[in-house]
Amino acid sequence: xxxxxxxxxxxxxxxxxxxxxxxxxxxxxxxxxxxxxxxxxxxxxxxxxxxxxxxxxxxxxxxxxxxxxxxxxxxxxxxxxxxxxxxxxxxxxxxxxxxxxxxxxxxxxxxxxxxxxxxxxxxxxxxxxxxxxxxxxxxxxxxxxxxxxxxxxxxxxxxxxxxxxxxxxxxxxxxxxxxxxxxxxxxx
Numbered sequence: 001x002x003x004x005x006x007x008x009x010x011x012x013x014x015x016x017x018x019x020x021x022x023x024x025x026x027x028x029x030x031x032x033x034x035x036x037x038x039x040x041x042x043x044x045x046x047x048x049x050x051x052x053x054x055x056x057x058x059x060x061x062x063x064x065x066x067x068x069x070x071x072x073x074x075x076x077x078x079x080x081x082x083x084x085x086x087x088x089x090x091x092x093x094x095x096x097x098x099x100x101x102x103x104x105x106x107x108x109x110x111x112x113x114x115x116x117x118x119x120x121x122x123x124x125x126x127x128x129x130x131x132x133x134x135x136x137x138x139x140x141x142x143x144x145x146x147x148x149x150x151x152x153x154x155x156x157x158x159x160x161x162x163x164x165x166x167x168x169x170x171x172x173x174x175x176x177x178x179x180x181x182x183x184x185x186x187x188x
Contacts, residue, residue: 034104035059038067038156040185050074055183059105063095069113078122078130082174089115095148103150111144113179115164121172138173140166144180156185 042053051074057067071087091113098107118137122130142164149157161180166173 035154035187038105038185038187040156040158040183042181043184044182053181053183055185057093057105062104065093065095065105067091067093081122081124082119082136083122084117084119084174084177086119087115087117087177089113091144100150106148106150108147109145109160111146111160111162113142113144113162113164115140115142115177115179117166117177119173134172136169136173138166138168138170140164140177142177142179150187154187156183156187158183158185 036059038055038057038059040055040057042055046052051072053069053071055067055069057065059065067090069087069089069091071084071089073083073085075083091111093109093111095105095107095109100106116137116139119135120132121134121136123133124130142162144160144162146158146160146162151157159182163176163178165176
C-alpha cells in the first residue's frame with residue numbers, strides 16, 4: 001500500500017510541475033525571426049563568362065515565393081547569331097521537398113518565369129568575321145527546377161536549370177533561351 005501511495009504522490013507532483021512550467025512559458029513574448037527577403041548573385045556565370053545575374057526573392061507562406069532577376073552580358077566577343085545583352089524577368093516559385101524540415105523555402109523547387117530580353121543580331125561572313133545587322137527584343141515564358149540550401153548564418157546556395165521559349169517575332173530573334181547557374185546569396 002505505501003508503495004502505491006508513493007507512486008501516486010510522485011505522479012501528481014510531476015503532473016503539477018509540468019503544468020506549472022507550461023503556464024510560465026505562456027507569458028513570455030515570442031520574437032518572429034523569419035526572414036522574408038533573399039538577394040543572390042550567380043557566381044558561376046560571373047567566373048565563366050563576363051556577365052552578371054542578380055536575383056531577388058520575396059518569400060510567401062511556407063512553400064512559395066515570387067522574385068525578379070536582372071542579367072547583363074559584358075561580353076563583346078560574338079559567339080552566335082543572336083547575342084543577348086540584357087534580360088529582366090519575374091518568377092513564381094513553389095518548393096516541393098526539403099531535407100531541412102525546420103527551414104522554410106529550401107529544398108527542391110520548380111519555377112515558372114517570364115523574361116524580357118534585348119540583344120544584337122549578327123551575320124557571319126566567314127569563320128572569323130561577322131557584321132551587326134540589327135537589334136532584337138522579345139518576351140518569353142519558361143520553367144526551371146533546382147535545389148536550395150540555407151546555412152545557419154542565412155547564407156543561401158542554389159543550383160538551378162531551365163529554359164523557355166520566346167513568344168514574338170522568332171524570325172529576327174532566337175526561338176528559345178536557357179537559364180541555369182550556381183547562386184550564392186543572403187536571406188534577410
